[in-house]
Amino acid sequence: MKKSELKQHKKALLAKKEALIQSIGSSVLTSLPGTDGHGDFADQSAAANEEEISMKLKQVDVKLLRAIEEALARIENRTYGICIECREENLNLCDTCPEIASARLRAVPWTKVCVAVKEQQAKS
Numbered sequence: 001m002k003k004s005e006l007k008q009h010k011k012a013l014l015a016k017k018e019a020l021i022q023s024i025g026s027s028v029l030t031s032l033p034g035t036d037g038h039g040d041f042a043d044q045s046a047a048a049n050e051e052e053i054s055m056k057l058k059q060v061d062v063k064l065l066r067a068i069e070e071a072l073a074r075i076e077n078r079t080y081g082i083c084i085e086c087r088e089e090n091l092n093l094c095d096t097c098p099e100i101a102s103a104r105l106r107a108v109p110w111t112k113v114c115v116a117v118k119e120q121q122a123k124s
Contacts, residue, residue, distance in 0.1 A: 001081045005102065009109045010075055013068050016109070020065045024058060064110070071110040081105055083114040093117060 039047075074080040085091060086098035093116035094101070100114045113121070 001099070001102075005105075006075065006080065009080070009105055010072070012109045013071055013075075017065060017068045017072070020061050020068070024061050024065070067110040067112075070112070074112075083117055084112045085117040086114060091117070093120075 071080060074082075081100050083091075083098050083100050086093060091097065094114055096114065097116075098114075100111060104111060104115055111118075
């Protein structure tokens with residue numbers, strides 16, 4: 001991978017990381033306190049649903065943040081852009097093996113696997 005491409009991917013990862021940190025921080029500050037037993041059953045149910053959705057979104061954000069941090073570590077370790085499955089298993093599933101195609105990295109810069117492996121995982 002060219003240094004300029006690697007630099008672009010790192011920049012995109014850092015920007016996404018910063019946005020997630022801000023999002024997680026602001027969602028913690030603005031989380032709904034609930035109804036505290038006030039209101040009718042529908043109000044209490046709606047508040048509980050909103051709180052559950054908010055918690056699930058935070059969990060997704062935290063997972064994505066972890067994936068981004070792992071990708072940044074792979075950049076430092078010089079293994080970024082190499083499919084972990086193809087490298088370990090010598091799969092040779094696509095034209096670029098074991099490297100992840102540049103288009104995939106532009107779309108999902110925190111990915112660990114190539115499109116072919118991801119498709120296999122989705123079928124399983």
